[in-house]
Amino acid sequence: MRYAYYPGCSLEATGRPYEKSVSAVADALGMELLELEDWNCCGATAYMSVNEILSFCLSARNLCQALKTGDTLVTPCSACYTNLRKTESYMSEFPEMKKKVDEALAEAGLRYDGGVVTKHFLQAVMEDAGVDRIVSRIKRPLTGLRVAPYYGCQIARPYGIEDDSDNPTMLDRLLTLIGATPTYYPMKTVCCGGSLMGTREDVALRLCRNLLMCAEQYDAQCIAVTCPLCQLNLDAYQNAINKAYGTRFNLPVVYFTQLMGIAFGMDWKGVGLRECIVPAKAMAEQFA
Amino acid sequence: MNGAQQTVIYEQAMDLRFLDEIYRIPGGEKIKDCIQCGTCSGSCPVSWAMEETPRQVFAMIRAGMRDKVLDSLTIWTCASCYQCAHRCPQEIKITDIMYMLKRMAIRENRQRSKKANALSRIFVELVNKNGRNHETTLMVRFMLAANPFGAVSAAPIGLSLYTHGRLPLFGRKVRDVQGLRKIVAKAQELGGE
Numbered sequence: 382m383r384y385a386y387y388p389g390c391s392l393e394a395t396g397r398p399y400e401k402s403v404s405a406v407a408d409a410l411g412m413e414l415l416e417l418e419d420w421n422c423c424g425a426t427a428y429m430s431v432n433e434i435l436s437f438c439l440s441a442r443n444l445c446q447a448l449k450t451g452d453t454l455v456t457p458c459s460a461c462y463t464n465l466r467k468t469e470s471y472m473s474e475f476p477e478m479k480k481k482v483d484e485a486l487a488e489a490g491l492r493y494d495g496g497v498v499t500k501h502f503l504q505a506v507m508e509d510a511g512v513d514r515i516v517s518r519i520k521r522p523l524t525g526l527r528v529a530p531y532y533g534c535q536i537a538r539p540y541g542i543e544d545d546s547d548n549p550t551m552l553d554r555l556l557t558l559i560g561a562t563p564t565y566y567p568m569k570t571v572c573c574g575g576s577l578m579g580t581r582e583d584v585a586l587r588l589c590r591n592l593l594m595c596a597e598q599y600d601a602q603c604i605a606v607t608c609p610l611c612q613l614n615l616d617a618y619q620n621a622i623n624k625a626y627g628t629r630f631n632l633p634v635v636y637f638t639q640l641m642g643i644a645f646g647m648d649w650k651g652v653g654l655r656e657c658i659v660p661a662k663a664m665a666e667q668f669a
Numbered sequence: 670m671n672g673a674q675q676t677v678i679y680e681q682a683m684d685l686r687f688l689d690e691i692y693r694i695p696g697g698e699k700i701k702d703c704i705q706c707g708t709c710s711g712s713c714p715v716s717w718a719m720e721e722t723p724r725q726v727f728a729m730i731r732a733g734m735r736d737k738v739l740d741s742l743t744i745w746t747c748a749s750c751y752q753c754a755h756r757c758p759q760e761i762k763i764t765d766i767m768y769m770l771k772r773m774a775i776r777e778n779r780q781r782s783k784k785a786n787a788l789s790r791i792f793v794e795l796v797n798k799n800g801r802n803h804e805t806t807l808m809v810r811f812m813l814a815a816n817p818f819g820a821v822s823a824a825p826i827g828l829s830l831y832t833h834g835r836l837p838l839f840g841r842k843v844r845d846v847q848g849l850r851k852i853v854a855k856a857q858e859l860g861g862e
């Protein structure tokens with residue numbers, strides 16, 4: 382299993398613990414991640430608000446880079462994933478647009494005519510590494526741990542993973558495999574507000590309050606996420622939410638890869654759990 | 670005000686070319702299939718914080734209410750979550766139309782959401798310069814530009830991220846920045862809708 386690996390900008394900063402745990406888990410599963418040569422930012426949502434063609438060009442350049450490494454591109458960031466998949470789909474669906482992208486890419490001697498399959502890391506783990514391999518790596522099953530499976534909006538939408546868009550189950554299934562108990566979580570695909578945390582904080586805080594409240598009402602002991610922005614909003618802003626709403630949430634918000642790491646017998650610090658703002662140590666050490 | 674007067678004011682405010690502008694984005698012409706069912710508004714997680722709901726925005730676009738739409742806080746409340754687009758029975762690319770409206774508002778220098786304008790501008794500057802977004806720089810520059818006083822309240826969050834090793838001081842750049850800049854320049858010249 383060889384992949385062109387696209388970490389994206391967040392994984393170099395606020396999403397560092399994600400990067401750590403993705404590498405550790407990939408190693409354990411024998412998935413070879415070759416970092417995309419000289420990759421650029423995917424443009425997130427900000428770019429799309431300024432220039433659509435340019436936004437597609439950014440992802441198309443990354444797709445070109447991926448072809449140098451192989452034909453399967455994997456990314457752990459849900460926003461990058463959506464942008465890559467959307468670019469792929471627009472370039473084949475709208476020839477007029479592709480012509481413009483081609484023209485711009487040609488300036489740097491590049492061209493993209495398809496050929497890359499983009500997967501979210503969750504998908505690569507479940508579809509390629511597969512059930513048997515995952516189960517064979519488990520040293521400490523997370524028995525009794527109640528986890529709210531939070532998919533976020535991007536991977537469950539038009540450019541998302543092949544799963545039920547309204548009630549995806551891929552993450553639930555993974556959590557079950559590693560011995561945890563996925564709770565019922567009716568808000569599993571509701572948006573966390575994304576970058577509204579910067580521009581309309583009141584709105585994003587309320588969305589996140591609702592997500593935390595829902596997890597708590599179903600007795601989750603932590604929330605598992607698949608996206609660096611969801612993690613940032615729910616974790617780093619949890620204190621601000623408590624202040625704004627007079628709540629007392631104290632819910633660790635962890636990447637699914639961090640939970641896999643613990644189940645695989647890795648040290649909690651090695652999978653970046655010390656970097657959580659809401660402390661995750663106690664939860665992790667139950668399984669040490 | 671009686672009904673007749675309202676009609677006069679309403680017609681003067683109409684810009685019948687507005688719809689044509691929306692048609693320019695890939696798949697944009699589908700907006701004419703909108704049946705005003707309200708599924709988008711009902712699915713949208715933030716419609717409660719909008720001035721007009723997505724369904725209303727589409728009715729306004731078709732009525733040519735250009736200024737009102739482009740100056741509405743609604744477009745800056747959209748989080749680009751694709752829930753509406755996923756559920757729309759007419760397969761209208763609602764999220765992409767919201768993006769288009771944002772682009773038009775930014776291009777025309779409408780200042781309804783200074784924060785959103787600042788975030789996009791700083792982000793795009795950073796990426797055009799380095800090819801990557803250095804989150805630490807983005808956060809600091811954005812806080813200072815958008816709300817120098819609010820920066821004080823956001824500072825503890827930045828600080829705790831920093832002490833948890835999640836806001837490195839230095840970022841990495843794309844090596845072939847020259848090539849990337851050429852792509853950017855060309856795309857800008859082609860005028861992406």
Ligand code: SF4
Pocket residue numbers: 702703704705706707708709710723724727756757758759760761763
């Ligand atoms: S869901 Fe689609 S058809 Fe229904 S009101 Fe919204 S845009 Fe129109």
Ligand code: SF4
Pocket residue numbers: 709712713714715716723746747748749750751752753754763764767
């Ligand atoms: S994409 Fe925007 S308008 Fe559509 S549901 Fe999400 S926030 Fe609402």
